[in-house]
Amino acid sequence: MLEATNLSKEYNNFSALNNLNIKVEAGDIYCLLGANGAGKSTTINLFLGFIEATKGSVSINGLDVSKKNMETKKYLSYIPENLMLYPTLTGLENLEYFVGLAKKKYNKTALINFLAEAGLQTDAHSKRVSAYSKGMRQKVGIAIALAKDAKVLLLDEPTSGLDPRASNEFSTLLLTLKDKGVATLMATHDIFRAKQIATHIGIMKEGCLVESFKSEDISLKELEDLYLETIDS
Amino acid sequence: MIKLELKNIVRNPLVLILVLFLFVFILFASYSGKSRVDKQLEGIELVKTKENTFYTNHKNNLKFIENGTKEAPKRVFEDPTNPVAMGNYYGGTYLTVTPAPLSVISNGQSDIFPYYSKVNIGGTNAEKDNDNFENPMNIATGGFDLAFVFVFILPLLIIAFSYNILSSEREQGTLRLLLSMPINIKTWLLKKIMFRYFFLVLLISALLTLSLSIIGANFLNTSYLILLSSIVLYTLFWFGLAFLINLLNKSSSQNIILLLGTWLLFVLIIPSFVNILASSMYPSPSRVEYITSKRAIEKEFEKKEEAILQKFYEDNPSEKDKENDATDRFRTYWNKNFILLNEKNKFMDAFESKYENQSMNQREFANKLSWFSPAIIFQNTMNEIAETDTQHYLSFQNSTKTFQKEWTAYFYNKYKNHQKLTVEDFNNFPKQKNN
Numbered sequence: 155m156l157e158a159t160n161l162s163k164e165y166n167n168f169s170a171l172n173n174l175n176i177k178v179e180a181g182d183i184y185c186l187l188g189a190n191g192a193g194k195s196t197t198i199n200l201f202l203g204f205i206e207a208t209k210g211s212v213s214i215n216g217l218d219v220s221k222k223n224m225e226t227k228k229y230l231s232y233i234p235e236n237l238m239l240y241p242t243l244t245g246l247e248n249l250e251y252f253v254g255l256a257k258k259k260y261n262k263t264a265l266i267n268f269l270a271e272a273g274l275q276t277d278a279h280s281k282r283v284s285a286y287s288k289g290m291r292q293k294v295g296i297a298i299a300l301a302k303d304a305k306v307l308l309l310d311e312p313t314s315g316l317d318p319r320a321s322n323e324f325s326t327l328l329l330t331l332k333d334k335g336v337a338t339l340m341a342t343h344d345i346f347r348a349k350q351i352a353t354h355i356g357i358m359k360e361g362c363l364v365e366s367f368k369s370e371d372i373s374l375k376e377l378e379d380l381y382l383e384t385i386d387s
Numbered sequence: 388m389i390k391l392e393l394k395n396i397v398r399n400p401l402v403l404i405l406v407l408f409l410f411v412f413i414l415f416a417s418y419s420g421k422s423r424v425d426k427q428l429e430g431i432e433l434v435k436t437k438e439n440t441f442y443t444n445h446k447n448n449l450k451f452i453e454n455g456t457k458e459a460p461k462r463v464f465e466d467p468t469n470p471v472a473m474g475n476y477y478g479g480t481y482l483t484v485t486p487a488p489l490s491v492i493s494n495g496q497s498d499i500f501p502y503y504s505k506v507n508i509g510g511t512n513a514e515k516d517n518d519n520f521e522n523p524m525n526i527a528t529g530g531f532d533l534a535f536v537f538v539f540i541l542p543l544l545i546i547a548f549s550y551n552i553l554s555s556e557r558e559q560g561t562l563r564l565l566l567s568m569p570i571n572i573k574t575w576l577l578k579k580i581m582f583r584y585f586f587l588v589l590l591i592s593a594l595l596t597l598s599l600s601i602i603g604a605n606f607l608n609t610s611y612l613i614l615l616s617s618i619v620l621y622t623l624f625w626f627g628l629a630f631l632i633n634l635l636n637k638s639s640s641q642n643i644i645l646l647l648g649t650w651l652l653f654v655l656i657i658p659s660f661v662n663i664l665a666s667s668m669y670p671s672p673s674r675v676e677y678i679t680s681k682r683a684i685e686k687e688f689e690k691k692e693e694a695i696l697q698k699f700y701e702d703n704p705s706e707k708d709k710e711n712d713a714t715d716r717f718r719t720y721w722n723k724n725f726i727l728l729n730e731k732n733k734f735m736d737a738f739e740s741k742y743e744n745q746s747m748n749q750r751e752f753a754n755k756l757s758w759f760s761p762a763i764i765f766q767n768t769m770n771e772i773a774e775t776d777t778q779h780y781l782s783f784q785n786s787t788k789t790f791q792k793e794w795t796a797y798f799y800n801k802y803k804n805h806q807k808l809t810v811e812d813f814n815n816f817p818k819q820k821n822n
Contacts, residue, residue, distance in 0.1 A: 202566070227567060234560075234563050234564070239561060240395055242399060247394065251388070252564065255565070255569075
């Protein structure tokens with residue numbers, strides 16, 4: 155569903171990503187852990203087609219991102235660290251706008267249902283987004299993914315800055331999407347959340363994927379120790 | 388999507404302020420144009436009333452003279468039967484420039500050229516009769532007309548409306564989400580720009596129609612469609628420019644600097660440069676120099692009068708006999724005067740054509756360069772629609788000269804044949820055609 159093969163990215167002789175190989179199948183949640191500058195966001199940007207790989211390839215749903223970028227974007231949904239929406243529009247209107255850009259058409263009831271499914275309180279649907287918290291905006295992001303019927307979800311530190319309750323709600327939503335067969339690649343610093351929701355975890359350092367394992371094969375404590383050991387080494 | 392774009396725009400307080408400003412500007416400029424046109428119409432009515440009163444009084448006197456209840460006045464200047472007295476001195480007709488239906492939109496050259504001219508046997512007196520005092524501030528600023536609003540202010544509103552379409556997405560953080568959608572960002576930007584373009588064009592059309600309705604202007608005509616088409620094209624140019632600047636992917640502040648730079652270039656710098664270049668290539672004399680030279684030429688002509696008459700009589704001996712036949716001082720004077728007036732017209736035409744040719748060359752040169760600035764083209768178009776362009780006033784001046792010859796010929800023929808004017812003749816005085 156989502157695959158990087160021998161993927162490298164260099165900026166002026168600086169290696170931001172070095173020979174990355176990962177594969178995320180439908181229903182998997184792959185969490186990339188690592189310190190700042192480890193290459194997590196670069197990986198996400200390469201999957202989005204925002205930047206071009208120096209070497210290797212990235213594919214979504216079997217399509218090469220560098221060649222079929224527009225096509226691959228039909229299958230993916232993206233939630234950045236700080237999802238921003240149009241402040242003068244309501245949550246419902248923002249959803250309608252972005253879903254419209256994805257060439258999907260729904261009636262108002264269906265859109266409301268997507269927002270409800272994403273956990274946004276009913277009274278917030280028709281409030282302007284300028285009054286939304288970060289958690290509420292993230293929920294609209296999830297609603298966009300639901301409405302887009304995304305097969306792939308790319309998340310770049312989505313829980314950063316969320317309070318524990320909002321973070322927990324967000325994790326629950328990701329698990330719901332997982333059950334629907336969505337392949338999720340999430341860059342995060344949050345070891346606890348990664349362990350809680352991921353099917354696979356990778357630890358990155360200086361552009362390299364230094365550890366990759368199934369989440370069920372490791373305890374939270376072991377993960378924490380491994381992470382610290384890796385980034386300190 | 389259109390509905391959401393519209394909501395996104397109308398919920399922006401800045402847009403509402405811009406719309407309000409635009410309406411105030413258009414309405415104020417319309418009123419300003421209307422007051423100028425009203426003043427022009429009042430002036431025309433005043434001179435026409437003066438002319439009608441003069442000829443109606445003399446025609447009424449003539450009726451009494453014709454039926455024998457009254458004798459012709461002793462003073463020749465008051466004699467309604469005398470063709471020269473009625474065609475010259477206090478007599479004469481006023482030729483006027485009737486304001487076009489959409490004259491309110493542009494002052495154009497109306498503050499430089501006279502809109503009426505008195506014509507009699509002696510000549511035309513356009514400068515002398517148009518001696519209204521003008522508010523010096525109006526002269527300095529050029530007046531606040533609709534042309535000013537559309538040529539100068541509208542591009543600024545378009546810039547305010549479109550400078551940050553793409554950059555604001557980056558600055559408010561929505562660009563990444565947008566770029567993750569299956570859209571071509573250039574197509575998306577073009578659609579956004581086109582939507583704002585149509586929004587603004589419709590808004591301007593509505594506000595302009597409303598303002599013109601409020602001031603009671605007659606705008607249900609082809610000129611109005613031409614005006615709207617010109618606005619549509621001029622607005623398209625500025626939105627096109629904004630589209631290209633947005634594509635450069637700079638920050639909002641860089642975009643606004645670039646767009647204001649292009650505004651300065653197209654609206655101020657190029658037009659000024661064109662004027663300077665045209666003036667230096669084809670320098671026209673100052674008004675003072677023109678009048679001084681004209682007076683000098685007239686004095687020179689006066690010195691040559693005797694020689695001119697002598698030459699004329701040598702060439703036309705029969706005319707000399709007529710002078711000898713003259714029975715009174717009035718006819719003696721006018722026999723000579725008609726000859727001199729004819730020669731003087733030729734003399735002065737040669738002098739004036741020198742200045743006119745220079746001005747014409749200057750205008751033609753400036754017109755060629757106007758293609759470098761859509762602001763100049765648009766301003767010229769507005770002047771043409773308003774019929775306040777230089778060409779229109781020059782046509783009026785030329786038609787005045789032609790008409791003056793027609794007027795003189797009418798009275799000269801009567802004079803030459805010793806015919807007295809009749810009431811019927813009063814009805815057949817040459818009249819201004821068109822306008």
